Amino acid sequence: MTGEIVEGAIIMLVIVFAIFHMVRKSSRNIFEETTSQQAEPVKNDDRMDNE
Known part of the structure; x- marks a missing residue:
């Protein structure tokens, strides 16, 4: 009985x-x-500012 409880x-x-x-x-x-x-929209915004 106790072995089954431990196994469970x-x-x-x-x-x-x-x-x-x-x-x-x-x-x-x-x-x-x-x-x-x-992070991706921030990179795209930086590219627009540089143009």
């Missing part, structure tokens, strides 16, 4: 860790996409 707890921890890792990775990708989109 380990499996639950692995699943929670995997979900946390996936969410963290996707939020990092979203952050990089939004910062790159914000």
Whole structure:
């Protein structure tokens, strides 16, 4: 009985860790996409000023 509980707890921890890792990775990708989109208009504005 206790072996099954320990095994279940380990499996639950692995699943929670995997979900946390996936969410963290996707939020990092979203952050990089939004910062790159914000940086591009600034570059375009600089080009217009130079012309």
